[in-house]
Amino acid sequence: MIVHFEPASQEGIASVVRSAAAERVSLAIVGGGTRSGLGNPVRADRTLSTRRLSGIVTYNPAEMTMSALAGTPLAEVEAALRAKAQTLSFEPMDHRPIFATSGEPTIGGVFAANVSGPRRYVAGAARDSLLGIRFVNGYGQVIKAGGRVMKNVTGLDLVKLLAGSYGTLGILTEVIFKVLPLPPAAATVVISGLNDAEAAAVMAEAMAQPVEVSGAAHLPESVRSRFIDGALPDGAATVLRLEGLDASVAIRAEKLAATLSRFGPVSRLDAAATRTLWTEIRDVKPYADGTKRVLWRVSVAPSVGHQLVAALRLQTGVDAFYDWQGGLVWLRMEADPEADLVRRYIGAMGGGHATLVRAGDEARARIPAFEPQAPAVAQLSERVRAKFDPSRIFNPGRMAAVV
The missing domain is CATH 3.30.70.2190 (Alpha-Beta Plaits)
Incomplete structure (x- = not known):
């Protein structure tokens, strides 16, 4: 039986991590559990959730910045912003419809997965709004990076590195981010x-x-x-x-x-x-059908998206629609994942990224969910991960692109 931890404090999370590192047991890092189907399966000895680490720490509408604990529900953050006619510019996606999951998305999970929506190509990704973080590394140490304003650049690269690392480098405990006026x-x-x-x-x-x-x-x-x-x-x-x-x-x-x-x-x-x-x-409504039919999220140059879909249709059955001026393609396969075919065509058309967002259990266990890295980049990623989590206790099996 897998042991589940839900500490209510940052120090409680650090204590669990230190114990896991000492015992050499692995941890599956969970926020609201709404993206449990994303990425390759995580096979861990214990589960560590941040959902009890919740609450808005500071909110300064005049400076357009907010600080919140990682387990704070995204809905709570958005409600506080709406009350002051402000918003998250990157428009984070809600993954529950396509994964048929429940629970509440958390603000920490949004930044850990770098979740961005239709405004991404003009307003930037989630990581571009992130100013500062607190996180627990694989040693059980609490690290602070960044600050409350963009000009405070101390540790800023570390902030960007943790965003989109899917819990493979550390556990976010607090995030500080900028917000923008809500368009009237x-x-x-x-x-x-x-x-x-x-x-x-x-x-x-x-x-x-x-x-x-x-x-x-x-x-x-x-x-x-x-x-x-x-x-x-x-x-x-x-x-x-x-x-x-x-x-x-x-x-x-x-x-x-x-x-x-x-x-x-x-x-x-x-x-x-x-x-x-x-x-x-x-939220990709056309493919929120309660199934595990294969769904790819493909990022390419805007002029290439329709060419990729046309080429794939000559070889296999696909359905698709386009966001980000055509540069983000949501591909639903009619049968097999066709990972080699999808990624080969992307490479032939100038490069990009294909993420296996949804698939059956067998395919998720077999196919790299994230775009395979070039050998030199993969080596650098491994060195970075070894520095943050030397015992590899965080999210084993999940290979996120962390550099």
Whole structure:
């Protein structure tokens, strides 16, 4: 039987780690447990959860910074920010729909997995908002890095290193991060009926316009009807989000619609429909089907995404839609994972990253979930991990790209 620990303090977490290191037993690091299906399976002797290490430590709306303990529910953080008309600019995804998990996402888990959503390509990833951290390393030591403002660069590289390391380097106990004003208005311009290649060209055209597009996605006909209860116009939908002051959004939406009308029928979504649509894009609603059907998250150059999907369709059955101006491709395989094929084509098209987000137990145990690193980078990653966790007690079996 696996022993489960839920310390309510940072020192309690450090004590558990010291005991595990002394006994040479491994620890599975857990936040809210909402991403339990992500990555290769972790086979550990004990489980250590941060969920009781919860609470907002400081929040200064004037300076647009917040500090919170790692186990603080993301919903609590977002509610506090909304009350002051502020938000997390990187729009973190909720993984529960695609994994069919329960529990509450935690702010520590968001940064540990570097979780980012549709605004990522203009506002940066989660790690770009992270200013400072406290964490426990594999020796059971509490380490502080970074600070409360960007100009405090002490340990800043260490902050970036821990973000996205999936608990393989240390256990986050507190995070300090910047926030931004919540856009008071939003609208979405929809161009209907474009194929994938045409949509890539239209999104590139839109991004070149001086209208500050904050979301650019293409929803092919195979998935279009699964968004906002099928309320999008008929045909594939290329969707472009604008945010800001009400009058500004209206003017920019009109300008963008006029510029792109030559490509196809143009319509517009109001603020409420816009919020719903982009939440569903963020959380990959078309593939939140309660199954373990293989799902890849592929990051490539925006001009390459549709080419990758077209090449794969000649070889195997896939369904897909595009975010980040076409540079983020959500690929659902109809049968086998086809990991070698997916990664070979990505390499042939200039490189990128393919993460096996969801699959059956056998495939997750067999296929590297994260993009394999070049030998020199893999050696550097191993040296870094050995410095932070020399006994390899954190999340054994999980190979995150930590450098």
